[in-house]
Amino acid sequence: MQKSRIFFNRDYATGGIFSPSSTLSRFKIFIAPNHSEASANNNQTNIKTTLESALSLFDEMLRIRPQPSVVRFTQLLGEIAKMKRYSSAISLYKEMGLRGIPTNDYTLNIVIHCFCRLNQMNYSLSVLGKFAKSGYEPDSVTLTSLMNGFLIEGKVDEAAECYRKMTSGGCKPDIITCGVLLNGFCKLGKTTAAVEFLRSMEKDRNCKPNKVAYSTVIDGLCKDGLVADALNLYSEMRGKGVVPDVVTYNSLIHGACMFGKRNEVIRLFNEMIGRKITPDVRTFNVLVDVLCKEGMVGNARCVMGIMVQRGIKPDVATYNLLMEGYSLQRQEFGKRMETIHIVALLMQ
CATH class of the missing domain: 1.25.40 (Serine Threonine Protein Phosphatase 5, Tetratricopeptide repeat)
Structure with missing residues (x-):
């Protein structure tokens, strides 16, 4: 120093x-x-x-x-x-x-968090050992930090094993802890494991899944192309009294858009408006994307106008999608003109 x-x-x-x-x-x-x-x-x-x-x-x-x-x-x-x-x-x-200043469990949790953020999991685990030596019990904050550390390194299996060992040892996770593991499963494409973990959460009185947990898994399913499964989980979520938000709808709308389910996109958007859930820039970007791919660039521009009226500023992605729409429109127009030219030559 x-x-x-x-x-x-x-x-x-x-x-x-x-x-x-x-x-x-x-x-x-x-x-x-x-x-x-x-x-x-x-x-x-x-x-x-x-x-x-x-x-x-x-x-x-x-x-x-x-x-x-x-x-x-x-x-x-x-x-x-x-x-x-x-x-x-x-x-x-x-x-x-070095100065002989004592520490407590809060101090150790901060240090574990810092080592995890620096990708130094070995040191994080060594600090964890000090909990037992000092007579402290690791809590949900400790567990969350450790799992985040493993997930930063892409080690989702190690994160899951850490969760299993610490919870079996008496550490009680909270919804934030469970959400970290769910997010890790989904980000690394392990949606089956995510769904299984979500089911285990549903049985836990102390860690019932909320809309963030459900939305995380729904998003993972949509990105894996399992839109039907995502819609089923969405229905279950509503049936359990968990109210969806704009993030939930964005995931579903984006998933339906990616796999050409235009009618489903429109239905979900209308349902969202009917529930008085305000769309954000991502929602509108998905609609612009769908309309442009359908060759309805004029309608896509109208959507941009609605965005501005609602006080939502189009971002770079919005303009890129619109430019791609115009590009596709020009390509389609060029193909039609080429076909007309060939037919005219054959008729001579």
């Missing part, structure tokens, strides 16, 4: 850099809601400045007496992790260990 960050800063000369009260004030300012807005800013200079402030505050917390509690250190690590500065968070965690 760079020693220069620990040097005296004259901004704190009057209150004393090692004053517990001044440090606590800085800590509260740093953790305040306006900080989250700054850290979310895309400006790299602002992010760097905020990180430097966090590191400076960490050094100050190490020097003051009495030393802040593990809760304060853990909150600071969490803020740095939110900035996606995972290596920095891990470095500070190691520094805490």
Whole structure:
């Protein structure tokens, strides 16, 4: 760790850099809601400045007496992790260990999350071992982080095995944990496993699938060309009282469009409007795509007009689809003219 960050800063000369009260004030300012807005800013200079402030505050917390509690250190690590500065968070965690500062289960969860995001699963699993040594029980946050780590590396089988081992050991997953595994199955084309897992969720009182879970599997089925199965699952979902949203309809409409089911696309769109679910840019893009492929470019332009009227701005994909429609129209016109020319030659 760079020693220069620990040097005296004259901004704190009057209150004393090692004053517990001044440090606590800085800590509260740093953790305040306006900080989250700054850290979310895309400006790299602002992010760097905020990180430097966090590191400076960490050094100050190490020097003051009495030393802040593990809760304060853990909150600071969490803020740095939110900035996606995972290596920095891990470095500070190691520094805490060298200084003999205790950690708790929240600290360990943050460190596991950071190692997972850095594709360092071996280290994540070694930190998991510290849970048992410290007398802590891994929770749904621990499990979610580990599964995300495996899935980032494309290891869906390992993620599923991690889920099986930890839940059989007493760890209780939540809907977010289950959603991560469902998403992993679907992204890697393992829709059969996704459906099976969804069925197991339906039997679990503590982890009943919601519209996000159903929509994830519906989307996976549609992308695999199993539109009929997706529609059946959609019907089951509604039968269980789970209300679909724009994401659900987008998946179904896109799936029907990909396999030329124009009537199904129109039916689903009308049903969506009838349920007062507002279409988004993806919904309209699918309609533009369908109309252009059917040679109805004029109607596709009308759809774009409706988009604008509804306050939805067409994106690059919208314009690309429309240009492709015009291109197909010109090609079709060229073929017709060529046919007319050949017939005229034969009649001479």
